[in-house]
Amino acid sequence: MTYTPEVRERLEQDAKEIIGRYPKPRSALLPLLHLVQSEDGYVSDAGQEFCAEMLGLSKAEVVGVSTFYTMYKRRPMGDYHVGVCINTLCAVMGGDQIWDELSEHAGVGHDETTPDGKVSLERLECNAACDFAPVMMVNWEFFDNQTPASAKQLVDDLRDGKEISPTRGPKKLCTFKEASRVLSGLPDGLAADGPSASGPSLEGLKIAKANGWKAPEAP
Ligand code: FES
Structure with missing residues (x-):
């Protein structure tokens, strides 16, 4: 499988934006793997070749990383x-x-x-x-x-x-594809939506406040 020229152009545009955030291109490998996962629903062979090309890495270097972390999938995920x-x-x-x-x-x-x-x-x-x-x-x-x-x-x-x-x-x-795009560092604008910390997560904080406890000063 290879990307069509239209898909390739779109991915390149996104990849360049992501790579531009890092002092060295190779530092952008993890987000780029999420980016190709957002296209294919997994880290495809074409996606790994794309990452290698964009970052000046060997395919072996890309595969070494993509097969290490379980968030990168080797088979197409369901929706x-x-x-x-x-x-x-x-x-x-x-x-x-x-x-x-x-x-x-x-x-x-x-x-x-x-x-x-x-x-x-x-x-x-x-x-x-x-x-x-x-x-x-x-x-x-x-x-x-x-x-x-x-x-x-x-x-x-x-x-x-x-x-x-x-x-x-x-x-x-x-x-899953939309979530992978967000994980690549391209936000969907929903990060602050809905409830976050609540209930049991805040119990310790409540007890500390009630007792006047504070975190120790940094040395
Ligand atoms: S053991 Fe399940 S969230 Fe920690």
Whole structure:
């Protein structure tokens, strides 16, 4: 697969904007991998060649990075990348059960996509949202305090094309390709939308304030 001249021109324009933010072009490799993922739904061969060319790197250098990080996908993702946190706290709070039931319900396993191309499932490590365990993520937006039933309903609704709002973040859930574009550093203007820190995340702060506790001064 190679990019058509129109796609190539558009990608080049975006890539140049991103590369211009860094003192050395090679520093832009991670965002450029997200950029090509936003075009193809995964890091394709053509995408890796494009990154190498734009950054003056060898293809081996690009592949060495793209195959190291799990956020770069080697197969096309569905419209919705659904991650179930199975790390320690989420697991004991029900994450393992959610994974087992959801995977059976959707009929796909880890890193697999439903036949309609809508949903890809992944077992995720800690999402730094343990205070809302068990947590799921759809295209990297949080779905807090999940149960096996709510997880199955969520995936059914995504496959049915229903409008879904994450627990936190923008009201409207974007697609995997759209999320990848934002991760490349090209904002969609929704970063400040919707609720962010709340509830359990702020308990420690409330207790500290009530007791007059302060962080130690920096030396
Ligand atoms: S263990 Fe699931 S978010 Fe931390």
